[in-house]
Amino acid sequence: MSYIHAGQSATGQAVNLYYQDWGTADAHSTAVLIHGWPLSHEMFEYQMTELPKHGIRCVAYDRRGFGKSSKPWEGYDYDTLADDLKAVLDELDLQDVTLVGFSMGGGEVARYMSRHGGARVKSVVFIGAVTPVLLKSDSHPDGVDQSVFDDMIEGLRNDRANFLHGFGRNFFGVNFISHPVSEPSLQYYQMLAMLASPKATIDCVRSFSETDFRPDLTTINVPALIIHGDSDQIVPFEITGQRTHQAIPRAQIVVYEGGPHGLFFTHKEKLTNDLAAFILENATASGQSYGIIGKR
Template structure:
């Protein structure tokens, strides 16, 4: 296994992130969702490097085989960790791709580090711009939604993950867009996360307001969201992104659930390849 040291925890122990680096050419960095690992990008990692790209994916602290820290499960720290990855691997002109919770890392990094080393950004099923309902964000989700998630995680994390996985991929009584084997694979991946990080990151992605972070985006920006996403509904996230990033291109995948990196893998791969090369998505220029 390959690891990148990104700092030390409060006890002086090294914090290391598990990562993969394959292919050569234009760098693409993939940031996973909650509570998975970089392995969720299986179909992207198998395809994107075939087309002249160096593809890097890493697992954030607290998840998978990366260091399990007690503190630091917040977006400032996650952005610092992303910066350490980019600097350690000396990546330049990067296409940053953030899925779900990972979209928050992209937004916070771009504002916190002024977009250093980054040429373009993509938000896929992302939690941006702001999920929590507040006085100035009336269309957000009530805090009780996230409190219930944490309560169920504490009660039976494994049962929660099983139910969450079905909703994640849009599995229902008559809808089976992924196999049982895929559901089992996803659950086993998510079980590797520490309970502490699993809980704290619920409030991190729910209560972090990325609206000011998004205002700092000056690079070409792609937003992809599924119209049937019941985990992070498009009306609360993807559809609102152009309000804060006017130059962003919003592409809706009709009928797609949250986990479209699996259910729409071929289309997503084509769109990411076109975007990373500076091409068009759906015939629309990536202008800003």
Template sequence: MSYIKAGQDANGNDVKLHYTDQGQGNPIVLIHGWPASYEMWEYQLAELPKHGNRVVAYTRRGFGNSTKTWEGNDYDTFADDLKAVLDTLDLQNVTLVGFSMGGGEVARYMSRHGGARVSKVVFVSAVTPFLLQTDDNPDGAPKENFDKMVEGINKDRFDFLATFGKQFFGVGMVSHPVSQPTLDWMQAMCQIASPRATEQCVYAFAATDFRRDLAALKVPTLVIHGSDDATVPAKVSGERMTQFVPHAQYVEYAGAPHGLFITEKDRLNRDLAAFTAGTTVEGTTDRY
């Protein structure tokens, strides 16, 4: 296994991030969602290097095979960890791709570290701009929704993950966009996350306001979201992004659930390859 050192924890122990580095060419860095690991990008890691790209994917602290820290499950720390990845591998002109919770890393990195080494960014099913319902964010989700998630995690994390996985991929009584083996694979991936990080990150991605971070985005920006995303609904996330990043291109995948990196993998791969190469990404470009 390959690891990148990302500083030390409160007890002076090294924090190591598990990563993979595939192909040569335009660098793309893939940032996974909650509570998975970089392995969720299996189909992107298999395809994007075929199109002249160097593709790096890493697992944030607390998840997968990266170091499980007690503290540091916050976006400032995650952005600093991303900086360690880019600096250690000396990547330049990077296309950052953040899925779901990973979109928060992209936004916070661009503001906290001035977008160093980054030339383009992509938000896929992302939690940006701000999920929590507040007085100045009335369209967000009530805090009670996230409290219930934490309650479910603490009561029976494995049962919670099984139910969450079905919603994640849009599985219902008559809808089966992914197979049972895929659901099992995803659940196994999520089970090895730290219970502490799994719980704390619910509040991290729910309560972190990225609206000011998004104002720092000056590079080409692509926003991709599924119209049927029941986990992070497009109306509170993807559809609102151009309000805070006016130059962003918004592409909505009709009928797609949250986990579109699997259900729409061919289209997503084409769009990521095209955007990285500087060619046209087909789809909705202006919803306002």
């Protein structure tokens, strides 16, 4: 298996990040896929197998604490996670990449761009991302109340499997009249989530809910694409995707009508095609202006 060394834990143990690197030697560009909470890089299964057919090399890794990566006790703040992303780009010597961040992964994209000056990056994509900020506060009165995240953590502590079972149904928009994901697939994604460290799972709730990415977004000066479902019950579009688009110069936005949070599965073909078009456009073009594409 392939690993990247990302430093040491507070107790001196090596922190290694598992990654997959798929594509052909003649790829036109490279996408680095950053998964969402509480899953692992396997969530990008469809994109990882389809994007290389468009000439796009795909690199996806497991965040520390998740999947096959090391599971240290600490290090789940966004500064550390952005440094982990830098380790991936540096060790693989990737150049002119497109960073694709889903949900929590969008925060890593934003923090990397400010903390590391956008080094090695040609464009960025935010899919159902937690940016600019989720938590309700005096400076963000439209945000999500603290009690929602407290209840999530309480559910994880009391019965992690049961919490993730219910969370997964909301994640994919499953209800009495809508079944965009099969029961076996729901079970598979719950299995991926259960492989994560329970400590990392809880700490990351605090990180993605409490971190304010508004200053980070102002530093992004490369082409950006925001993709979000307007029926997202996990990361509400109105306070995240819509405002991320407003905060980033030269940004496109694509809104998927009726789309839930788990677009990588429920809208996998649309999402993959939109990613391919954006990545390949920016692999060869420069100096273009970007505006709202609209709903799809």
